[in-house]
Amino acid sequence: MQQYYRYNTHPGKKRQARSERYDYLDEATIADKLIDFRNEELTIITCYIPAIHCSSCIWLLEHLYKLHPAIMTSQSDFMKKQVTITFKQDELSLRGLVELLADVGYEPKITLQDVVQENRKFSQKGLIAKIAVAGFCFGNSMMLSFPEYFGMAAFEASYSVFFGWMNLAFTLPVLLYSGRDYFGSAWHSLRQRQLNLDVPLALGILVLFLRTAWEIIGGSGAGFADTLCGLVFFLLVGRWVQQRTYHHISFERDYRSYFPVAVTRITEDGNKPVPIAAIQVGDRLVIRNNEIIPADAILLKGNAAIDFSFVTGESQPVRKVLGEIIYAGGRQLGAAIELEVTRAVSQSYLTQLWNNEAFKQYERKFRTFSNVVSRYFTIALLTVAITAMTYWFFQDNPAKAWGAFTAVLIIGCPCALALSSPFTLSAALSVFDRNRFYVKNTAAIEQLAAIDCLVFDKTGTISSPDASRMHFEGDLSANELAMVVAVCRNSSHPVSRELVNWAGAVAPLVAADFRELPGEGIEAIVGTHRIRVGSGAFIGVVDGSPGASGGSRTYIAIDERIMGCFHAEQPWRPNLRALMGRLADDYKLNLISGDNDRDKDGLRGVFPSDADLLFDRLPAEKLEYIRSLQTAGRAVCMFGDGLNDAGALKQADLGIAVSDDINNFSPGCDAVLDGKSFAQLPRFFAFAKDVRKVIHASFGISLMYNTVGLSFAVMGTMSPLFAAVLMPLSTVTIIGFTTVATHLYAIKNHLNKDLS
Template identity: 45%
Template sequence: MLQTAHLETDVHTCYHCGDECNSTIIPFDDKEFCCDGCKVVYELLSENDLCTYYTLDNRPGISVKDPIASARFQYLNDPKVQQQLLDFQNDSVSKITFSIPQMHCSSCIWLLENLNRLNAGVTDVRVNFLRKEAALTFEHGVTNLAQVVELMAHIGYEPQITLADMEAPAPKQDRSIYYKLGLAGFCFGNVMLLSFPEYFGGLQHSFGRFFGWLNVLLALPVFFYSARGFFTSAWQGLQQRIINLDVPIAIGLLALFSVSLYDIATGRGPGFLDSFTGLVFFMLIGKYVQRRTYDSMAFDRNYTSYFPIAVSVLKNGQELPTSVKELQKGNRILVRNHELIPADSILMRGTANIDYSFVTGESVPVARVAGEVIYAGGRQLGEGIELEVVKEVSQGYLTQLWNHANFKKDEKQTVENYANAVGKYFLSVTLLIAAGALWYWVPRDTDMAIEAFTSVLVIACPCALSLATPFTLGATLRIFGRQKFYLKNSGVVEAMAKADTVVFDKTGTLTEPSAAEINFIGHPLSSQEEQLVRSVLKHSTHPLSQRLYSSLKGNPQPVLEFLEKPGAGLKGIVGDTLIEIGSGTWVNADFTSSSDVRQTRVYISLDGKVRGYYMFQNVYRKGLKELVQELGKTKKLAVLSGDNDSEEARLREFFGPDAEMLFNQSPMQKLEYINHLKAQGRSPMMIGDGLNDAGALRQSDVGLALTDNVTGFSPSCDGILDAHQLTKLAHFIRFSQTSLRLILAAFGVSFVYNIIGLTMAVMGEFTPIVSAILMPVSTLSVISFAVLSVKIAGRRAGLR
């Protein structure tokens, strides 16, 4: 009877989802499951050697008690539905972004990213845990959208697909941080209020125990809900044999709560629950600011306010440069050679040759004819094409390209890891001090030894350290953003601070694209011939081409067999005439260079006959000389140009005799020069126009694309700088160095408080009133120091 009673009260939990097996227990493989659905999922994972899923988190699975009917997802095979849902589709692969609200732990991420082992048609899955999203790529010749969604539903991660997704998909925000922050703030305020009698010793005898237990009730939801993320992060770090900053934070919070609970239960004292709830509250503020900071760094917060790119909209036969954020469905746009398609569109005119390497990784261009859909993210190679926008601007999708793994660099320790690096040493020192206090007090006073030991763990909680980085970075990026300087991620801040070599492209970077004196030397062109030349120039995005295009007159005509070779020239057939435009070598001109000629030349050839060349007297950007002089004080300078060396003398007036200058450089030669610098142990920063310099920008430690009004967006760069702000580049570099120093200074402020607190803890003088004053003051001081110091530093640097 006793054994039977024990079995009846024993609680059985499902091995897969962790739910209680209230009715029938289904045994399988020495494990218990609550339903056939969970058992089938386990079998599926086991057969595909995916049971690591269960080792990453305790009971990670999602209950799948309800059977999944295949017919539920047949509507996803409808081409019209797919057109609304898919981010991209070509002859072989499709890409789609799912919202998966069931995602809750590292096991979920691991299983979703290994979905290809359950369905061979799935080629890539990238999970954004904060947004509860998964960007999935699959081969529709092997599987289809309905089968993929059915599989995800079968394992407990059915995507959330609603009517809203068919119209204008918008990512759902994870609002748990707001709930945790609100709960912690409410409990913190009330615990402080109930602790006032203890601070002043007036009512502790009558109501101390009663208020103490009320504080415990208020602290429990903070411990189990608001602070859960810190404990989870610390545990996951330890599982991966990594000591992140959340490890000492978790130890400190656990010690603070445990000591308080023990003191109140035994009547020894009021505990430190006011400090516990306050610290959780302030750290959650830091997490919130950190999320906002990361959003801004990842360009997820508001894409159109960060990318100063525009597109040429055709209205009444004229080209109107229009901001991407103002592009609307139905607009007719012109996309030139090497420009990205900003939104899903239908080809209306021209021959499309689309490079989708940013999307699929496949570099072979895809030909498209009039009437076909061209997806956002493709880059046109060849003549300019006219498109009609059929979807709103795919801002989120272009953001994915910007942050795609293909364009990520092998970054060393970034500024966010400063705190984690400090955390390792902080934990070691804390434990040594705690052990030292215990060793000192045990022979003298056992109670004091325990109090000193726990007090060290409590007071040494490095909460302020965790706040220094996000608040400092947040303030820094806001200042950069106001100056129209937009960085790709936090690693760029440190890379800028460490760069010791600045490499400039010349055309379109050092020169002003919209200003130049242009003269034609040779056999004059007729107005009809100028019209033919202008027709070919229309399809190029090179700054010289655009400058010459603006200076000529005539209505452009259709161009056949357009070809542009970066760094050389372009050609195309207009009517029956072959037009070649570019360097003397490109058009096979018989020319001689004179050392006193300082103009850039663009040669013109009609049907194989060189007619002459346009001479460009370059106009360099205002403030360039002052910028170069300032940078030259601390950096090695270099200039890479695809043009000839006719401008070298003028450039030497700006850069001086020590700067390295290379001319007639192809895009590959620019990339090789950057690699050569890195092989020498240097840290190069490349400033270019983002088009012909894409390889060099990507290979540099910092690649900045300069933009004027209309430019080709390049995922290869690390940041975008408004051309009118180029003269402030030296200020930006110095300010990035200042930001790193301010983070370390904020660490120093935190250490000062920790030294004071640890001294009092070792001496046994750590009391509730000391805790109530020292801990919040420490946290607020670090936050205030981070924000105010960055603001003051920005003002002194002239960045407001």
């Protein structure tokens, strides 16, 4: 292990001091819900580790057995940022394993959602098996059909009947196994009195089988076994492409992804960790620095500075006094406090927000082009087939009537139409992926093209959380600034790190007797001077002191003399004014925020004059605002980043979560946009509209093939060879056209570069 870093210039995370307590992992009721498997000797657990980012991370995590002999194996999944570990439970506890991971810099992220285990485990194994069966049968039926198409020698002719029965046998697993989902979907659609694209597909597959069985059993022909197997094979490949998604990104997160697994409860026997679900009204809880408040409660002891940014959108910590109620979802920023629960977790304000109807029915069905077309396509296809059959019956030719009817349903089967959307939208997904825009599924891309109204949250969405600007109000000499930096270097607080970065290169000094009070400030001795950095209350700011008025500030005191304060502001994302100007040409723009209106005047110059700028809005009010826009006929896209936006994101026609770190918490949504690609929004919307044009054009090509084929089918003269050539040809044409056209449009919109 000592040799590895000599050969890798990008090593993984450094070891950090242990900062979390894992007492709750000793509770059997909690541990049992986290593990994947356990027997008398071994335990297997899968941990989500956001810190995984490079090859050395993988190397270290897969060599954990060298760090502890109880670890048998460890296998990492870089895309999902997960590690599956097998260990001997008698020699290493679950808590010990998690602490070991934290010690080496790869602390697992364990949330309440890991315990309830309601994450949908997406698997394509069943679909891949069906593709394999269809592909095997397709290849063999093609091989057995070649002699029939191109003329059989005397030897091959003697086996023609046997080849026919073999082909019929190959169609059975394709019909009964590989293609059964199409029949189920078609039947469900008909029961709902609707017509989706699976109805004509199922009808075409069924007719292909019946026609093949009729000809082979009756000895009148070779049938269409290879066409049937090939059709199902290509359709399943298209479905596999369509189901492509980003398994390393969670689009279904809710408040449980934000809540901890357990909390510390005060009992007569001392403090004890308990599962969140076990919290009852009247329980007294200890909430430490940076911990989440899991239920509505009253403050009994301590100084509460609560960060409600994920609940209300307000970016500034809120001070609470003894006896005041504190709502669930806030994060304590400071020393430990004691609370008494007034509502159970299931009855808290935050949980009630998730009980809104908009959250219960989130599996929305987008209105896609293929679904719209399928309604009319099925009716038109059946009309042509029945008309052709009727015509030949009146011509006293029942054989041609049967042949024309089945031929129309076979050649008119919308195989190319069914493949145009999946392959077009899959190519679009890869383009978005390269530009750090992760769309949940292909249907959401079509919805993106239909949007006409954009609604933005403020904090963390149009403002950049990682690009704060720091200003100093007061007077510091170069030596005094160096002393402040020497103290701040010892703290891991974000403000301390930002202050060190702001100061730049200063004289290196040594700080002694360093002390940090969470939520209040830090202090140390530098030389002969006592330096204090922190809140106004910690420093002792009074009216008339430098920078005593307004906002969130970090004060500096040297030897009890207040020198001034640092004020950090979150600036807007780069070129926000120009970006909004470009979007305003095609969309109605609005802003709704849970934060106060101190930036309203500045934003009025960024947004169009007719834009709604709404502030101090609760999550439920955001949801109702989106609903009101939809009632007015708008197709709304909502941009947000926190719990306070979750309701609006799910109510909107399309919800996009903006995150400057896609591995951190983001609410349930249809797409995740990396903050670095926020300026690309106009290009994304334009590209989505271009993708819709490709789908329409591919439908035109599919219609052209169907028109040519139907001209032969209605005459009852279509041969198996004609079907065997035309259907794969149309499929290959559609796949080639959609792939090339989509990437050409990506180049047109300057989205062809890999930004990952």
